[in-house]
Amino acid sequence: MIFLDFEGFMDKNPSLVGYQIEGQFKQIILDKNFLQISNETETEFQEFEEFCEWIILKSNELDEPITAWSSNEFNVFKDFQEDINYCNLLQEAKKKIKQNKTLSKAHKAMPQYWVGQKKNKSGKVRQSNNPFLKKRWDLITVLKLLNYPGLNTGYGKGKVTARLSAIQGGLNARGSYKKLTPVQKGKWTKLLRHNFIDVDGMVYIADKLDISSK
DSSP states (O other): OEEEEEEOOTTSOOSEEEEEETTEEEEEEOOGGGHHHHHHSSOEEOOHHHHHHHHHHHHHHHTOOEEESSSHHHHHHTTTOSSOOEEEHHHHHHHHHHHOHHHHHHHHTSGGGGTTOOBOTTSOBOTTSOGGGOOTTSHHHHHHHTTOTTOOTTOOTTOHHHHHHHHHHHHHHHSOSTTSOHHHHHHHHHHHHHHHHHHHHHHHHHHHTTOOOO
């Protein structure tokens, strides 16, 4: 399986990708707005379209699915090839967790499971209310459920865009990654770490729940 996660702004091509093939993890900058970072660090740059075509070709050569959390990445790749060999790990993890009584019970006891749920007059939670506000199937929730050891306070949903904006603003103002403030450089480091956890976390989930392409 090829594990992959994009980071970027809403409604724009991704700015960064992290992926793991045959146990080897790599990150690539895909947005020219961050090209200066590639010029001054070890993180490579590749054109977005070129990367997508390459990773699809690699998936076909290895006969291994591109594996990501949810269908977001699939929607990106289908613009390049209609019949993508793709694994929605969220769907596969859902099946495994629901089939496992112990995990399913522990999952429903998590605070994240009930986010967005409203109570009726008797004080009981309406389990069918507003699924778009629930966090029960967020990647971070499932990682916590399965006791993934790599989580820390620097990881969190909703922080990626703010970090990218701060880094881009610094690059525009200073013209160099080396001239960014320690805080701005720290945001880039945290972004890379967040992306690594997204990918490594999926590998962990697939292993824990015995999910494979074979």
